[in-house]
Amino acid sequence: MTSYALNDSWTMTRRELAHWARQPAQVLVALVFPVMLLLMFGYLIGGGRGVDGEYLDFLVPGMFALTMVFGLEGTMLAVTQDLDKGVIDRFRSMPMADGAVLVGRSAADMLQSALGLAVLTAVAYVLGWRAHGTFGAFLGALGLLLLLRFAMLWIGILLALVAGKPEMVQAVQILVWPVGFLSNALAAPQSMPDWLGTVVEWNPLSQTATAVRDLFGAPGAETGHVWAAVAWPLALLAVFFPLAVRKFGALDE
Amino acid sequence: MTDAIVVEGVRKRYGDTHALDGLDLRVGRGTVHALLGPNGAGKTTLVRILSTLLRPDGGLVEVAGHDAVTRAREVRRRIGLLGQHAALDEELGGRQNLEMFGRLYHLGARHARVRAGELLERFGLADTGRKAVKRYSGGMRRRLDLAASLLTDPEVLFLDEPTTGLDPRGRAEVWAAVRSLVGGGTTVLLTTQYLEEADQLADRIAVLDRGRLVADGTADELKALAGGDRIDVVLRDGGQLGAAVALLPLAPAEVSVDVDRRLLSAPAAGRMKVLTGVLRALEDAGVEAEDVALRRPTLDEVFLHLTDDPAATPAKETV
Numbered sequence: 036m037t038s039y040a041l042n043d044s045w046t047m048t049r050r051e052l053a054h055w056a057r058q059p060a061q062v063l064v065a066l067v068f069p070v071m072l073l074l075m076f077g078y079l080i081g082g083g084r085g086v087d088g089e090y091l092d093f094l095v096p097g098m099f100a101l102t103m104v105f106g107l108e109g110t111m112l113a114v115t116q117d118l119d120k121g122v123i124d125r126f127r128s129m130p131m132a133d134g135a136v137l138v139g140r141s142a143a144d145m146l147q148s149a150l151g152l153a154v155l156t157a158v159a160y161v162l163g164w165r166a167h168g169t170f171g172a173f174l175g176a177l178g179l180l181l182l183l184r185f186a187m188l189w190i191g192i193l194l195a196l197v198a199g200k201p202e203m204v205q206a207v208q209i210l211v212w213p214v215g216f217l218s219n220a221l222a223a224p225q226s227m228p229d230w231l232g233t234v235v236e237w238n239p240l241s242q243t244a245t246a247v248r249d250l251f252g253a254p255g256a257e258t259g260h261v262w263a264a265v266a267w268p269l270a271l272l273a274v275f276f277p278l279a280v281r282k283f284g285a286l287d288e
Numbered sequence: 289m290t291d292a293i294v295v296e297g298v299r300k301r302y303g304d305t306h307a308l309d310g311l312d313l314r315v316g317r318g319t320v321h322a323l324l325g326p327n328g329a330g331k332t333t334l335v336r337i338l339s340t341l342l343r344p345d346g347g348l349v350e351v352a353g354h355d356a357v358t359r360a361r362e363v364r365r366r367i368g369l370l371g372q373h374a375a376l377d378e379e380l381g382g383r384q385n386l387e388m389f390g391r392l393y394h395l396g397a398r399h400a401r402v403r404a405g406e407l408l409e410r411f412g413l414a415d416t417g418r419k420a421v422k423r424y425s426g427g428m429r430r431r432l433d434l435a436a437s438l439l440t441d442p443e444v445l446f447l448d449e450p451t452t453g454l455d456p457r458g459r460a461e462v463w464a465a466v467r468s469l470v471g472g473g474t475t476v477l478l479t480t481q482y483l484e485e486a487d488q489l490a491d492r493i494a495v496l497d498r499g500r501l502v503a504d505g506t507a508d509e510l511k512a513l514a515g516g517d518r519i520d521v522v523l524r525d526g527g528q529l530g531a532a533v534a535l536l537p538l539a540p541a542e543v544s545v546d547v548d549r550r551l552l553s554a555p556a557a558g559r560m561k562v563l564t565g566v567l568r569a570l571e572d573a574g575v576e577a578e579d580v581a582l583r584r585p586t587l588d589e590v591f592l593h594l595t596d597d598p599a600a601t602p603a604k605e606t607v
Binding site: 039043046049055057058063112120121122123124125126127129130131135156209 | 339340341361364365369371372373374375378380384388389391392393394420436456458463519
């Protein structure tokens, strides 16, 4: 029956795309929100504490990484909404491939995140931001960002399966924001108290942001973090992917 | 020929609650079997176990010739499920839903499209276009849900309280759809809280109480267990209840009296003979009645009868 795995996963991905077509406004809001954050932090709040050089060179990669982490909320909301509806029962009572529901979810979310990165890149370009590295390094940076998003996706799925109800997403949002901001996305850890700086440097988001700055050739970027930016998301996936798949299979038992 | 559904000694507990406590049930191929019982009797738990959504703690479950635990996928290819809540993608239209489910049943894109068209036509949903299911009426939603359950012409169809929450028109629509399936060879297991629904649709009725089967038989057999038809007499003057019990042609031991409602109720196996006897006796004694009615036993009465002594272990009554 594994021959149906691709077929069923594609059907489930198409389902998510059909949702987009039904509610383009929702997709648009999801794409515009990170742009708003970028504009807000770039101009309104005018941060850049402890940052050497152009703040945009520092901020844009940070915003990219932050957007990937915040994507967790969208995943969680979508999964809890599905669980709350009876439609999951129908999927589970059908002879479809195991995991097709989750694969469809992740394909659609990754697509949305890739689109989000494209929009954010375009806006940053208009604002005057430039990647200074090679094109290969640029693509590598996007790959690292999407890898982080992929890890967040499975954390989101597991949290959704544990929480069960859409109302619980709010509780998680309260947790996601500090994780998002306790990072070097917006400000350099050197500007923070020592203990906080340590927490911030260990944050997987920070590792990805630092590596992406490096790959974009941002002036003054720390080097040597690329492997950490690969290892952290892989480590998270190694823990959360099997947990999420197992939890989904054991729903209701 | 083996039965379509075989349940032997199935147990399922949630914490300290025994949702199913050693349940046995057999459903013959091509028959409609109703599971009747109050909330919490274990009806939905049993349907979820039979439709592979839930794993039993113990016992044997076979559906369409396959073990529902070890060969879940084989079972899934042969069943349709209409759960208590609409199992549909509310954001999408009716056709989109059916085509998606059809592809997931591996009908192939073309066949899925054709089948979706047929079912929309059959359930009067052909003109719904792209309208999202969340804008459907309750009855339309139920019909689409039923259509989705029938995409593969399942051998066994589970209907979990298919009409709960529907208005009378929606209920009639669902009943008509279920009746149209009978004769097509599909085995139907239907749960309900309404005796009338079981009566209308089912060949046999199994009564569930606290996770056990307390009776299993045809509707007539069950009603006979509860004492058959009853007569209700409502008096104008509640003070005359005691006198009326003595003078009516009924066995006083079998008469129940509800003082608040000024009501006498008694078994009336003889129907018309009992009715005329009661009317004559009332008139002769000059006792004024507000209402006199013959009726079938209610689910409450069948149920109270079958679970007479809550302290005792309910014995299985096979009729």
